[in-house]
Amino acid sequence: MNFIVEQLMLFISTALNYLATLFSLRRYHHDLTLIIREENWPPNQVYDAAHLYLPTIDLINPSTRTIRVTKTPRQEAVKLAIESGEQVADAFEGINLNWRYVVEKHPSGCVEHRFELTFQKEHKDKVMTSYLAYVVRRAEAIKQESKIINLSNVYSDSEVEFEHPATFETIAMEPGLKQKIIKDLERFVSRREFYKKVGKAWKRGYLLYGPPGTGKSSLIAAMANYLKFDVFELELDNIESDSELKSALLSTTNRSILVIEDIDCSVNDEERGYTLSGLLNFMDGLWSSCGDERIIVFTTNHKDRLEPALLRPGRMDVHIHMSYCTPHAFKVLASNYLGVEVLDRHPLYGEIAGLLESTEVAPAEVCEELLERDYDVDAALEGVVKFLKLKKLEGDNNNIDKPEFQEGKRQDMDVSVNDDDSESSST
Numbered sequence: 001m002n003f004i005v006e007q008l009m010l011f012i013s014t015a016l017n018y019l020a021t022l023f024s025l026r027r028y029h030h031d032l033t034l035i036i037r038e039e040n041w042p043p044n045q046v047y048d049a050a051h052l053y054l055p056t057i058d059l060i061n062p063s064t065r066t067i068r069v070t071k072t073p074r075q076e077a078v079k080l081a082i083e084s085g086e087q088v089a090d091a092f093e094g095i096n097l098n099w100r101y102v103v104e105k106h107p108s109g110c111v112e113h114r115f116e117l118t119f120q121k122e123h124k125d126k127v128m129t130s131y132l133a134y135v136v137r138r139a140e141a142i143k144q145e146s147k148i149i150n151l152s153n154v155y156s157d158s159e160v161e162f163e164h165p166a167t168f169e170t171i172a173m174e175p176g177l178k179q180k181i182i183k184d185l186e187r188f189v190s191r192r193e194f195y196k197k198v199g200k201a202w203k204r205g206y207l208l209y210g211p212p213g214t215g216k217s218s219l220i221a222a223m224a225n226y227l228k229f230d231v232f233e234l235e236l237d238n239i240e241s242d243s244e245l246k247s248a249l250l251s252t253t254n255r256s257i258l259v260i261e262d263i264d265c266s267v268n269d270e271e272r273g274y275t276l277s278g279l280l281n282f283m284d285g286l287w288s289s290c291g292d293e294r295i296i297v298f299t300t301n302h303k304d305r306l307e308p309a310l311l312r313p314g315r316m317d318v319h320i321h322m323s324y325c326t327p328h329a330f331k332v333l334a335s336n337y338l339g340v341e342v343l344d345r346h347p348l349y350g351e352i353a354g355l356l357e358s359t360e361v362a363p364a365e366v367c368e369e370l371l372e373r374d375y376d377v378d379a380a381l382e383g384v385v386k387f388l389k390l391k392k393l394e395g396d397n398n399n400i401d402k403p404e405f406q407e408g409k410r411q412d413m414d415v416s417v418n419d420d421d422s423e424s425s426s427t
């Protein structure tokens, strides 16, 4: 009898162990966790998207202990972010998901940032295909809505939020020309199908030329702020091989402006081992295959030093001349710096306008003068008159000493559009 009881007990215990193992195995396999690591190059789009997306869902749940709060001086509201070790719950088409943010320091010293996304294994396909795509799409939309624009140097891993305040409202530029540029940008971004149809890379090249301090960088910022495109700076002098160039270009993202400044100053073709035309062909090849929206802006103080092949349509489609300060441009600057809306009526305006007509002075120099006494309109304008008289005198003396060609002569800003991709020319 004892033997039978012992055998029975053994059987029950084995069965219980088996059930426990089965249960724990089932539990162990029930959930799936995706590891989404931050990658510097190429960036992990899902990780970046999660950073933007998660603060838009309810970050505070019963288990939340800490939450990160940030705000830059130009941001209107504070931004919340998930802190390391914290979890956030989300739901998507009936699936419950759990996000966990982890920052881990490895013995090697490197710090790993990752999200762990956990959900029931049976939803794997839906999460991988629909949910993650949804998170990426939402992040894109959030970026558009919140006007987050990033500024990156294509060589560095770091990305900073682009906070240049210039907009088309603050740029001192003839209104007609400003409208032409805005129209050209809008036309470009609305033509995805056209570029696809003709088999061309969806890109537009702008050349901004003119003397230092005439607003070339400010105009790039205004374009980026208007389109909400990221800005990437490419320094040609740092590129030593094709593979470096390829890496640099691949690190730029869709809907971005690639800025190549002072193209006339970069090392010459022989030293560099490649021509600028070659570089642009290479970009075309790379970008025509990805269907992304790209703007390239070149700046130079000396358009006359560029090889004609670079200036042709398809390379630099729009040429924008940024010139010395005009009376109209001065009105915009006075409105920006002094808050004066109707400057024509000020007794000093006539004199200032006359001096600007006959003096080569960069808007940046005028801005400096206005900044000096921005608290007092009359004093600021008197300061501008004095400054312009001095500049005029210097200019007159210089012209007697060395009469030479000045590329950025004083005239209204000019824009010329090379329309090789108009609908009519393509058919």
Ligand SMILES: Nc1ncnc2c1ncn2[C@@H]1O[C@H](COP(=O)(O)OP(=O)(O)OP(=O)(O)O)[C@@H](O)[C@H]1O
Binding pocket: 170, 171, 172, 173, 211, 212, 213, 214, 215, 216, 217, 218, 219, 301, 322, 329, 362, 363, 364, 365, 367
């Ligand atoms: N056309 C302009 N409209 C408004 N502000 C301007 C303009 N031009 C210059 N400024 C002011 O002067 C500063 C310097 O101008 P900016 O850097 O844009 O000139 P730049 O042409 O890019 O000069 P550089 O050729 O030396 O790089 C700007 O921060 C801006 O405040």
